[in-house]
Amino acid sequence: METTASRDAVRACLDAIERDDGRICSLITVCGDEAMRQAEAADRAASNGRWLGLLHGMPVAIKDNIETAGVRTTSGSAFHADHVPNANAPVVDRLLRAGAVMVGKATLHEFAFGIRSDNTVSPQCRNPWNPKRVPGGSSGGSGAAVAAGFCVGALGSDTGGSVRLPAAINGVTGLRPTHGRVPNTGSTPVSPSFDTIGPMARSVADTARMFAVMAGHDPGDAWSEARSLENFLPSLADGIDGIRIGVPRNFYFDDLHPDVARAIHAALGELEGLGARLVEVSVPGAAETQKWATVMIFADACAFHAKRLETSPEMFSREVYNRMTTGLSMTAVDYANAMRGREGWLRTLRTLFEEVDVLASPAMPGLVPPIEDDRSLLDATRDATRNTYAGALGRIPGLSVPCGFTGDGLPVGLQLEAAWWQEPLLFRVGHAYQGRTGWHRMHPPGPDA
Numbered sequence: 001m002e003t004t005a006s007r008d009a010v011r012a013c014l015d016a017i018e019r020d021d022g023r024i025c026s027l028i029t030v031c032g033d034e035a036m037r038q039a040e041a042a043d044r045a046a047s048n049g050r051w052l053g054l055l056h057g058m059p060v061a062i063k064d065n066i067e068t069a070g071v072r073t074t075s076g077s078a079f080h081a082d083h084v085p086n087a088n089a090p091v092v093d094r095l096l097r098a099g100a101v102m103v104g105k106a107t108l109h110e111f112a113f114g115i116r117s118d119n120t121v122s123p124q125c126r127n128p129w130n131p132k133r134v135p136g137g138s139s140g141g142s143g144a145a146v147a148a149g150f151c152v153g154a155l156g157s158d159t160g161g162s163v164r165l166p167a168a169i170n171g172v173t174g175l176r177p178t179h180g181r182v183p184n185t186g187s188t189p190v191s192p193s194f195d196t197i198g199p200m201a202r203s204v205a206d207t208a209r210m211f212a213v214m215a216g217h218d219p220g221d222a223w224s225e226a227r228s229l230e231n232f233l234p235s236l237a238d239g240i241d242g243i244r245i246g247v248p249r250n251f252y253f254d255d256l257h258p259d260v261a262r263a264i265h266a267a268l269g270e271l272e273g274l275g276a277r278l279v280e281v282s283v284p285g286a287a288e289t290q291k292w293a294t295v296m297i298f299a300d301a302c303a304f305h306a307k308r309l310e311t312s313p314e315m316f317s318r319e320v321y322n323r324m325t326t327g328l329s330m331t332a333v334d335y336a337n338a339m340r341g342r343e344g345w346l347r348t349l350r351t352l353f354e355e356v357d358v359l360a361s362p363a364m365p366g367l368v369p370p371i372e373d374d375r376s377l378l379d380a381t382r383d384a385t386r387n388t389y390a391g392a393l394g395r396i397p398g399l400s401v402p403c404g405f406t407g408d409g410l411p412v413g414l415q416l417e418a419a420w421w422q423e424p425l426l427f428r429v430g431h432a433y434q435g436r437t438g439w440h441r442m443h444p445p446g447p448d449a
Helices: 005-024 032-047 090-097 140-148 164-170 204-214 258-273 286-304 306-311 318-329 332-355 377-384 389-394 423-436
Strands: 027-030 059-063 101-106 153-158 173-176 196-201 244-248 277-281 358-362 398-405 411-418
Touching (some): 005 027, 005 032, 005 059, 005 101, 005 140, 027 140, 032 101, 059 140, 090 153, 090 204, 101 140, 101 153, 140 164, 140 196, 153 204, 164 411, 173 204, 173 423, 196 204, 204 423, 244 258, 244 332, 258 277, 258 358, 258 398, 258 411, 258 423, 277 332, 286 306, 286 318, 286 332, 286 389, 306 318, 318 377, 332 389, 358 423, 411 423
Parallel strands (some): 059 153, 244 277, 244 358
Antiparallel strands (some): 027 101, 173 196, 173 398, 358 411, 398 411
């Protein structure tokens, strides 16, 4: 008997895009005809008893700084507005080989360099929970598309929070993998020693399936590591009894908005009720991590874009140009000091993860910012990334899961971080939490709400 499951899922996403994305602007390119062709092929395979893989028929969106063969990949920049790659990035090939169906390319902040997901080739992306608020960045289009039902999963990239923050801000799940776990080949970089491509979906289970497909060594990526990944999916529901969850005494919980604090502490209570053991910990040096990370990220971005910054500054948006070029004032001594800061931070994390298994914190300490914001892009992004730069500096994995809402109706994300290569543990904790709560199943209001 013929099956239509993949066609129905993809058609539902494409209908939602047609109905609502004119308001949200989460996708730069929609691949409707090709997506339906892929979905029909998946259904024919299923009718013939063939399973295409872990992502059979899953509709996905790909952040538009990740190359897709024959489909425009702009990086949100006028410099690449007409760029059509000849080959897929390895992560895209891995998703498609596992049966995923690409419905489109998700918008982003220009050159993946900001919290607002605004750029020079497409309209401002808007948060589906409130179109007057930002969707986070730089992978805001990916987070908004998942939340709005335009896809089931999406790829983002995370330099200092660009998967975790859009996941938190849009009320979905997002993973920053251990640096080197997932190849970055075919992705426009910001800072190679920070960048990592990561999956986003509504649930931890779907995010985990995407990660299982994406992970693996790529010899074309100098930072990629040949690290084995066990078949962890069967143990996703093993529970978290006895897992030690660290709750920082310093830095991470400073100056939280009261609504964020309430949601995070309620989430910690749920984890404790599931058998986890909450452990108060001190994390020395955490307050310095954003400074060190900023030096390295901004200097690396200026190095990569040096010719463009020098010869064609007018092709950048003013906000991105102003934010990025602060890196030009950073000296070799600044960079060397930042490297020493990172080395010290790595030692701190090694000690910390002997004491606890997971570190919990708010993904973002404040309210979701408005699109019409009096702050500069530099200041707005700095404020939002206070808790996410630390994990990026340490190259550890981090998972954001939705854990409630602030009084203005915008989502809150709980950030869970673990030692290097411990993504399966993060998924187990997040899955247990989502088995007890329903935040990840909530949907934004429609346009007439």
